[in-house]
Amino acid sequence: MDLTLATITYFPLFFVLYQIALAFYNLHLHPLSRYPGPLLWRLYRLPFAYSLQSGRLVHDTKRFHDRYGAIVRLAPNELSFIDAQAWQDIYGHRKRGHKEMTKNPIWAQPAPNGVFSLINCAEKDHPRMRKPFVPGFSLKALKAQEDIISGYIDLLIARLSKHANLGDQVVDIKDYFNWTTFDIIGDLGFGEPFDCLQTERYHEWVSFLFGHLKDGALMASVNFYPWISSLLVALMPKSAYRAAQAHFAMSSDKVRRRMALKTDRKDLLSYVLTLNDDKGLTLPELEATSSIIILAGSESTSTMLTGTTNLLLRNPSKLEKLVVEVRTSFATESEINLDALEQLPYLRAVFQEAFRLIPPVPTQIPRIVPPEGDIICGHVIPGNTFVGVPQYAAYRYAGHFKYPDSFIPERWLSEDSPLNRPSSSDPTFDQSTFVGDKRSVVQPFSVGPRNCIGVNLAYAEMRLVLTRLLWNFNLKFTQRLIDETLEDEMLIFEEQKTYALWEREPFKIQLQSIR
Numbered sequence: 001m002d003l004t005l006a007t008i009t010y011f012p013l014f015f016v017l018y019q020i021a022l023a024f025y026n027l028h029l030h031p032l033s034r035y036p037g038p039l040l041w042r043l044y045r046l047p048f049a050y051s052l053q054s055g056r057l058v059h060d061t062k063r064f065h066d067r068y069g070a071i072v073r074l075a076p077n078e079l080s081f082i083d084a085q086a087w088q089d090i091y092g093h094r095k096r097g098h099k100e101m102t103k104n105p106i107w108a109q110p111a112p113n114g115v116f117s118l119i120n121c122a123e124k125d126h127p128r129m130r131k132p133f134v135p136g137f138s139l140k141a142l143k144a145q146e147d148i149i150s151g152y153i154d155l156l157i158a159r160l161s162k163h164a165n166l167g168d169q170v171v172d173i174k175d176y177f178n179w180t181t182f183d184i185i186g187d188l189g190f191g192e193p194f195d196c197l198q199t200e201r202y203h204e205w206v207s208f209l210f211g212h213l214k215d216g217a218l219m220a221s222v223n224f225y226p227w228i229s230s231l232l233v234a235l236m237p238k239s240a241y242r243a244a245q246a247h248f249a250m251s252s253d254k255v256r257r258r259m260a261l262k263t264d265r266k267d268l269l270s271y272v273l274t275l276n277d278d279k280g281l282t283l284p285e286l287e288a289t290s291s292i293i294i295l296a297g298s299e300s301t302s303t304m305l306t307g308t309t310n311l312l313l314r315n316p317s318k319l320e321k322l323v324v325e326v327r328t329s330f331a332t333e334s335e336i337n338l339d340a341l342e343q344l345p346y347l348r349a350v351f352q353e354a355f356r357l358i359p360p361v362p363t364q365i366p367r368i369v370p371p372e373g374d375i376i377c378g379h380v381i382p383g384n385t386f387v388g389v390p391q392y393a394a395y396r397y398a399g400h401f402k403y404p405d406s407f408i409p410e411r412w413l414s415e416d417s418p419l420n421r422p423s424s425s426d427p428t429f430d431q432s433t434f435v436g437d438k439r440s441v442v443q444p445f446s447v448g449p450r451n452c453i454g455v456n457l458a459y460a461e462m463r464l465v466l467t468r469l470l471w472n473f474n475l476k477f478t479q480r481l482i483d484e485t486l487e488d489e490m491l492i493f494e495e496q497k498t499y500a501l502w503e504r505e506p507f508k509i510q511l512q513s514i515r
């Protein structure tokens, strides 16, 4: 028998033997073998990859933490941690003698121009790339941007009022939130909006992004198998490749147009263009980063607005409490501004609780332990282990929060707050019920040197949009006839699939204009 024939004949046998040996090694001899997790997931990477590409990883991970506790082995070389300390140990600023846990290359891929953006770049490039962006995202800069943001919220309210006044009140509110956040970040980031609110349609640039959000998770699930991913890239239709290039070219054009614009408007790029020098970002890096800022700066914020509205509608007593706070705190709509909104305790508590129940980045943000190993939550973890904190699982863990799946903004209020009373639909609680809650587990913007740069902007948009919505409209679920009775068409936000971010099912609601 020649060598080729022998290889073909015995390949299946070698393959099966190899898989058995691998399973034995992963179960008994691997340095992570003492950590608990579902059996098949500890033996092979495949169940993780399958769960990821089918949109169930976030929910599966929660189930496993509920069953196995604070540390779960999600794949032969991957551990998932949900204790608050893990945030500092994995993502936090490094103590002397500890290297940063790097971004995981399975996920952190270059932009179509071949360079890495701020969010995906290597640790050594990160300070250089982040520095010119910092002033544009400061609270001081935000004050100068407030008028631009408010202008788009005026337009949002005008668009929604038109529907409410025509009696054609059912709207997919998710689209309106998306259009608002895209227009704002388009204007602040590129100096020109996408005109989504103006036209009440997704701009082609935005549609392309949404069309390909899932692809990131799908690509990551095959990146675990380099030979399949090379094959997929080779088989990818040329048209898909050209579409990605064309999309990126559109971003680059927008950046170049903004750079050529002689203006003193205080948008995000104005700071970068003044501060950047030959030690800062190169033009290709700036193009890659601008493109990612549009996505990072719009999708998570609109997800948060959609999810919060969904939680409020499913909990009418909480909605009512917030409506009272909003409508009694201002005499006119023009008084609603960022300084005034900082003072509303129930609004703040609603967002904290919504971040807990439906974090916009629900999955683990993947990192790799440096080759020499490091300590996480008191455990010595071997080098090159994949690690992360899965937000959805951590925030709904019964060991961290009392009534973990209930929407109770009151848990975030001070104990002596007059708002700190249960409503009839709540489980019983008093001032002492939530003292044991592990609040520092909730870090929706991550921590450390690579945390979210857009926190201030995100809060500004969320507060302004939600309060002005509640100021102007009463909101209701749409209804339909079920078994001869009218019932709410209730989307349960957190039941949606996730592909790194939440999927975007329609969320139709009814608006009644009250002004």
Ligand code: HEM
Pocket (backbone or CB within 6 Å): 118, 119, 120, 130, 185, 292, 293, 296, 297, 298, 300, 301, 304, 359, 360, 361, 365, 444, 445, 446, 449, 450, 451, 452, 453, 454, 455, 457, 458
């Ligand atoms: C509710 C809204 C938001 C949430 C929950 C959120 C969450 C996050 C998280 C968890 C990270 C860390 C990602 C990682 O380590 O891989 C991040 C990074 C980032 N976010 Fe946000 N984000 C939000 C809004 C925004 C906004 C409004 C902007 C800007 C316009 C923005 C821009 C960025 C950028 C540029 C990074 C990368 C920062 C760096 O690597 O230095 N985000 N965000």
